[in-house]
Amino acid sequence: MSWAIENYDLLAIALGEHIVLVATALAISLVIAFPLGIWTARRPALYVAAMTATGILYTIPALALFALLIPFMGLGKAPAITALVLYSLLILVRNIAIGIREVPAELIEAADGMGYGKGRRLIRIELPLALPVIVAGIRITAVTQIAVATVAAYINAGGLGDIIFQGIAQDFGEKIAAGAVLTSLLAIAADESLKHVERRLRAATSERI
Amino acid sequence: MLGDILAWLADHPQAFETAAGRHLALSGAALTAAMALALPLALVLVRWHRTAGSVIAAVNVLRTIPSLALLAAALPLLGTGFLPAVIALTLYGLPAILINTHTALREVDADVVEAGLGQGMTDRQVMRRIRIPLALPVIFAGIRTAAVQIVSAATLAAFIGGGGLGELITAGMGTLNIAELVLGGVAVAALAVATELTFAGLEWSVRRSTGAAA
Numbered sequence: 066m067s068w069a070i071e072n073y074d075l076l077a078i079a080l081g082e083h084i085v086l087v088a089t090a091l092a093i094s095l096v097i098a099f100p101l102g103i104w105t106a107r108r109p110a111l112y113v114a115a116m117t118a119t120g121i122l123y124t125i126p127a128l129a130l131f132a133l134l135i136p137f138m139g140l141g142k143a144p145a146i147t148a149l150v151l152y153s154l155l156i157l158v159r160n161i162a163i164g165i166r167e168v169p170a171e172l173i174e175a176a177d178g179m180g181y182g183k184g185r186r187l188i189r190i191e192l193p194l195a196l197p198v199i200v201a202g203i204r205i206t207a208v209t210q211i212a213v214a215t216v217a218a219y220i221n222a223g224g225l226g227d228i229i230f231q232g233i234a235q236d237f238g239e240k241i242a243a244g245a246v247l248t249s250l251l252a253i254a255a256d257e258s259l260k261h262v263e264r265r266l267r268a269a270t271s272e273r274i
Numbered sequence: 275m276l277g278d279i280l281a282w283l284a285d286h287p288q289a290f291e292t293a294a295g296r297h298l299a300l301s302g303a304a305l306t307a308a309m310a311l312a313l314p315l316a317l318v319l320v321r322w323h324r325t326a327g328s329v330i331a332a333v334n335v336l337r338t339i340p341s342l343a344l345l346a347a348a349l350p351l352l353g354t355g356f357l358p359a360v361i362a363l364t365l366y367g368l369p370a371i372l373i374n375t376h377t378a379l380r381e382v383d384a385d386v387v388e389a390g391l392g393q394g395m396t397d398r399q400v401m402r403r404i405r406i407p408l409a410l411p412v413i414f415a416g417i418r419t420a421a422v423q424i425v426s427a428a429t430l431a432a433f434i435g436g437g438g439l440g441e442l443i444t445a446g447m448g449t450l451n452i453a454e455l456v457l458g459g460v461a462v463a464a465l466a467v468a469t470e471l472t473f474a475g476l477e478w479s480v481r482r483s484t485g486a487a488a
Contacts (some may be wrong), residue, residue, distance in 0.1 A: 121467060124422060124426075124463075124466045124467050124470045125462075125463040125466060125467070126425070126426035126427070126429045126462050126463070126466055127426070127429075128429045128430060128440055128443055128459075128462070129429060129443070129458070129459040129460075129462035129463045129466070130459070130463070131459075132443045132446070132447075132455050132456060132458055132459030132462075133456060133459040133460070133463070135447075135452070135455060135456075136275070136452055136455075136456060208338070211340070212338075212340035212341065212342075213340075215340045215342045215343065216340075216342050216430065219447075226342060229342055229343060229346045230346075230433075232346060232349075232350075233346050233349055233433055233434065236349065236350065237350075238347075238349070238350030238351070241343070241346045241347055241349065241350060242347065244343065244346075245339060245340070245343030245344075245346065245347055248339075248340050248343055249335075249338045249339045249340070249343065252338040252340070253335075253338050256338070
């Protein structure tokens with residue numbers, strides 16, 4: 066424990082870098098996934114195509130994806146964030162599309178009957194009702210990205226993976242454990258807090274219907 | 275680029291074969307071990323309701339540990355090489371199989387189980403003739419998830435001297451050899467996708483045969 070206590074500032078910096086890396090990737094992922102999810106929600110053929118393409122990306126191991134991005138993007142935060150975004154698309158697009166698709170048909174008809182345009186229906190009815198499923202997707206994505214981001218330290222993106230890789234290089238168990246425990250705690254914290262948001266949204270949504 | 279990669283492959287066929295063979299051995303050993311541990315454990319946990327809660331909670335914590343962290347943790351505890359990597363990969367693949375198997379066995383339709391007990395089946399017979407066959411597709415889905423996770427994470431074994439295709443990536447990075455680096459990336463990606471497709475095919479045929487039976 067002594068190393069971790071003496072070097073809490075190093076750990077805090079790595080933790081901060083890790084959070085910024087994941088938050089940036091998550092924000093970009095959402096900007097890309099929302100239009101894709103909305104577009105494919107009621108178009109089965111496009112949905113299958115999107116799931117196949119993003120499914121292949123999701124299957125490629127992190128280190129391999131970094132290796133394939135290096136010739137185009139070099140090292141650092143840019144390829145790391147790109148890889149994290151590519152990973153997240155499967156789950157985000159899927160949950161956004163499923164959330165929209167599972168809005169009860171009678172509510173869609175009611176909105177159409179009240180003269181809602183497609184855009185207004187999307188923003189006032191479909192997206193609010195899809196929100197719990199979308200937040201579930203964001204939760205899974207955040208947890209995945211927190212884990213994958215540790216490997217990103219190998220291509221100089223910083224974060225908690227840096228502490229783990231230093232521990233490996235120096236054969237220093239405490240450093241490895243400090244990096245590993247902090248990463249796991251961060252993943253658990255993200256999982257639990259988003260679960261809480263999800264539960265409150267579900268309660269609010271079922272009240273409204 | 276493609277020319278460079280093929281040229282590297284032609285010059286170093288042995289290195290590629292060794293790395294690919296090692297990757298398959300690591301993944302195969304870890305998947306077998308994970309199944310050998312998780313499947314019997316899940317069977318036992320279905321009976322022991324009280325212990326099940328705490329074991330599942332512990333396994334859920336195990337699930338949040340990143341693969342890099344698990345493999346790195348093997349280094350100070352177990353040293354470098356093949357066996358420490360297999361042990362770490364086994365722990366990484368275990369949760370998906372255990373949780374899927376346990377959930378699937380427990381959530382088999384209570385009416386069907388009742389019917390079996392009503393016909394005078396023993397607990398053991400209910401498990402063997404009703405619960406396991408009906409749970410099989412979900413159990414297989416867990417094995418598929420674990421297989422892909424293990425093949426993926428085995429790439430990181432290169433960092434703790436466990437070998438595998440990740441070594442082409444780390445060696446390529448170390449010597450700035452883009453051909454070797456990209457070949458490693460392509461090989462790992464192809465292997466992961468092939469694993470996913472193979473196990474998806476197996477799962478599909480299991481689903482079809484149990485669906486036909488039921």
